[in-house]
Amino acid sequence: MSQTIAEKILSEHAGRNLIAGDIAVVDVDIVLAQDGTGPLAVSQMKKMGFEKMANPGGSIFFIDHAAPSPRKELSDTHRILRDFARTSGAVLSDINQGVCHQIIAEQYACPGNVIIGADSHTCTAGALGAFATGMGSTDIAVGFSLAKTWMMVPETIKVSFNGKMGSGVFAKDLIIYLIGKISAEGATYRSLEFYGEASSSLEMEDRFTISNMTVEAGAKTGLFPTDPKTKKYLKKQGREDCYREVTADSQARYEKLIDIDCSILEPMVSKPHSVDNTTPVSGIGKVRVDQVLIGTCTNGRIQDLAIAAGILKNRKVATGTRLLIVPASKDVYLEAIKKGIIEIFINSGAAVINPGCGPCVGVHQGALAAGEVCLSTQNRNFKGRMGNPEAFIYLSSPATAAWSAVKGFISDPREVLV
Amino acid sequence: MLSGILRGRAFKFGDNISTDLIAPGRYFHLRSDLPELAKHILEDADPEFAAIVRPGDFIIGGRNFGLGSSREHAPAIIKIAGVGAVLAKSFARIFYRNGINIGLPVLVCDTEKIDKGDELEIDMRKGTVRNFTKNNMVNFNPLPEVMIKILSEGGLVEHIIKNKGFNL
Numbered sequence: 048m049s050q051t052i053a054e055k056i057l058s059e060h061a062g063r064n065l066i067a068g069d070i071a072v073v074d075v076d077i078v079l080a081q082d083g084t085g086p087l088a089v090s091q092m093k094k095m096g097f098e099k100m101a102n103p104g105g106s107i108f109f110i111d112h113a114a115p116s117p118r119k120e121l122s123d124t125h126r127i128l129r130d131f132a133r134t135s136g137a138v139l140s141d142i143n144q145g146v147c148h149q150i151i152a153e154q155y156a157c158p159g160n161v162i163i164g165a166d167s168h169t170c171t172a173g174a175l176g177a178f179a180t181g182m183g184s185t186d187i188a189v190g191f192s193l194a195k196t197w198m199m200v201p202e203t204i205k206v207s208f209n210g211k212m213g214s215g216v217f218a219k220d221l222i223i224y225l226i227g228k229i230s231a232e233g234a235t236y237r238s239l240e241f242y243g244e245a246s247s248s249l250e251m252e253d254r255f256t257i258s259n260m261t262v263e264a265g266a267k268t269g270l271f272p273t274d275p276k277t278k279k280y281l282k283k284q285g286r287e288d289c290y291r292e293v294t295a296d297s298q299a300r301y302e303k304l305i306d307i308d309c310s311i312l313e314p315m316v317s318k319p320h321s322v323d324n325t326t327p328v329s330g331i332g333k334v335r336v337d338q339v340l341i342g343t344c345t346n347g348r349i350q351d352l353a354i355a356a357g358i359l360k361n362r363k364v365a366t367g368t369r370l371l372i373v374p375a376s377k378d379v380y381l382e383a384i385k386k387g388i389i390e391i392f393i394n395s396g397a398a399v400i401n402p403g404c405g406p407c408v409g410v411h412q413g414a415l416a417a418g419e420v421c422l423s424t425q426n427r428n429f430k431g432r433m434g435n436p437e438a439f440i441y442l443s444s445p446a447t448a449a450w451s452a453v454k455g456f457i458s459d460p461r462e463v464l465v
Numbered sequence: 466m467l468s469g470i471l472r473g474r475a476f477k478f479g480d481n482i483s484t485d486l487i488a489p490g491r492y493f494h495l496r497s498d499l500p501e502l503a504k505h506i507l508e509d510a511d512p513e514f515a516a517i518v519r520p521g522d523f524i525i526g527g528r529n530f531g532l533g534s535s536r537e538h539a540p541a542i543i544k545i546a547g548v549g550a551v552l553a554k555s556f557a558r559i560f561y562r563n564g565i566n567i568g569l570p571v572l573v574c575d576t577e578k579i580d581k582g583d584e585l586e587i588d589m590r591k592g593t594v595r596n597f598t599k600n601n602m603v604n605f606n607p608l609p610e611v612m613i614k615i616l617s618e619g620g621l622v623e624h625i626i627k628n629k630g631f632n633l
Binding site for chain 1: 481483485486489490491493494495496497498509528529532533534535536537538540541555557558559562563566567609611620621622625626630631633
C-alpha cells in the first residue's frame with residue numbers, strides 16, 4: 048500500500064494501516080501546552096480524575112506567552128503550571144527558555160513522531176518530519192492523561208517549490224505567497240507535504256518558518272520529508288540518534304498538486320487583517336511603520352536574526368519607528384550574543400526583549416496604539432492580535448522587516464541585498 | 466443519537482471570524498475567569514453582542530469560522546454566554562474540534578439566507594434548520610459518527626470518564 052507521510056506516521060501510531068479519511072485512536076509521543084492553554088488543560092485533567100502524566104518525559108508545560116508575568120492574574124496561572132508540573136511529572140519550561148515551538152524543535156521533536164500541542168503553531172515541528180498539530184486544552188488534557196488522541200487521517204496536498212529563489216526572497220515569502228494563492232482555508236483539515244528544488248535547498252531554520260505557518264492556510268500539519276539537512280540539524284542539536292528517514296511512497300495518493308515557480312517570486316507582505324491578503328512588497332506603496340517586530344516562533348531563529356543584523360549593521364532605525372527584537376529561545380539568544388548580533392541590534396536603536404512570544408499575542412511587551420502600523424515577522428495579523436483592534440499589522444520576512452525599520456516605511460529588501 | 470430541538474434568534478457574523486475576535490488576546494489574564502471573559506465575547510466584531518445575547522441564541526458565521534489560535538476559551542465562552550449552537554458555511558479545524566469536545570453544537574450549513582434577528586429552530590436529529598422569519602428550511606451536514614458520540618455524551622471529558630478511556 049502506497050502512503051503519504053501523514054498516512055504512514057499515523058498508521059504506525061495506530062498499529063494498523065490507515066488511509067486518508069480513516070478515524071483512529073493513535074499513540075502520541077509529545078504533548079505540550081503553554082501558559083494560555085495549560086491551566087484549562089490541568090483543570091480538565093483533574094475533572095477526569097487524572098493527576099499524573101501517562102508519559103512524563105514527553106509531557107511539557109511552557110511558560111512563554113506572558114513571560115515573565117506582566118500581571119498578578121497571570122502570575123497565579125503560572126503557579127498552577129509550576130505546581131502541577133511538579134506533582135504530575137511533566138517537564139516545565141519556565142520563563143527563561145523561550146517559545147514552545149522553538150524548544151520542541153531544538154530539544155524534543157524527532158522524525159516520525161506524533162506531537163500534539165495546545166497551541167495552533169504546534170505544526171512547526173512538521174519541518175522535522177513529525178506529524179505535529181495544534182488542538183484545544185481538552186484534547187491536550189486527554190493526551191497528557193492517556194498519551195493517546197483520536198485523529199482523522201487527513202488528505203494530503205503536495206506542494207512543489209520549484210526553481211531557485213532570487214536575492215531578497217526567503218522562506219517567509221514562499222509561505223506568504225502560498226497562503227495568498229490558496230487562501231486562509233485552502234488547506235483546512237489537510238496535511239501539506241513540501242517538495243521541489245527550492246524546498247530541498249532550504250535550511251531547517253527556513254523549513255520551520257514554512258511549517259509554522261501552514262495552519263494559516265487551515266492545515267492540520269505541514270510536513271517536510273527528511274533529508275541530509277534534517278540529519279545535520281539533529282546532529283547539531285546533539286540528537287542525531289533520533290534521526291530516521293520519513294518520506295512518502297512514490298505512488299502515494301495526493302488530493303491535489305500545487306506547483307510554484309520560486310524563481311519569479313518577489314518579497315511578499317500580508318496586509319491587515321488576514322494572512323491571505325497578500326501582495327509583493329514592490330506593489331504596496333508608501334506604508335509608514337510605527338513598530339517593527341523581528342522574532343517569534345515564525346522568524347526568531349539565529350539565521351533570521353543574522354539576516355536582519357546584516358541589514359542593520361552600521362545603520363539606524365528610522366526616527367519615529369520602534370524596532371523590537373525577540374529571539375525564539377535562550378539558545379538562539381546566546382548564539383546571537385556570541386556572534387555580536389545583539390550588539391548590532393542595540394546600536395541600531397532596537398529594543399531587545401527576552402525570548403518568548405513577546406508582543407505577538409497582544410498581552411505585553413509592545414501592544415500597539417490606535418491607528419498604529421506594525422510590520423512583524425510573526426505568523427498572524429488578525430484584527431486585535433497585538434493588543435489593539437484599531438491597529439494595523441503587516442507580515443513579512445526578517446529582511447523586509449529590518450530594511451523597513453531603517454527606512455521607516457515598508458520597503459523592498461532587494462534595495463539593500465544585491 | 467443526538468436529539469433535541471433548539472430554538473433561538475440569529476446573530477450574524479461574516480467570514481473568517483478569528484479566535485482573536487471571539488476571545489481577544491488583550492483579555493489573556495481573564496482566561497482563568499471564563500464568566501468574566503465571556504463579557505467581552507466577540508466585542509471586536511460586534512460591540513453589542515455580549516450585552517444582548519440570550520440563552521438559546523445562535524451565532525451564524527460565514528466561511529472559516531474560528532480560525533487562528535487553539536484557545537478553547539473561545540468556544541467555551543460561547544457556551545457560557547448560553548449560545549445554543551454555532552452555524553457556519555465552514556469551520557477552522559481546531560475550533561470545530563474544540564466545539565465538539567466541550568459539547569457545543571457546531572453545524573455546517575448554508576448560512577447565506579439567515580439574517581440577524583431571524584427566529585430559528587434546529588432539529589438535531591433530523592439535521593434541519595427551520596427559519597420562521599424567512600419561512601424556509603436548510604439541512605446541516607451530518608456529523609461523523611465519532612463526533613456524534615462525543616457530543617451526545619456531553620463532550621470529551623465526559624466520554625473519557627464514562628468509558629474509562631477512549632471508546633470511539
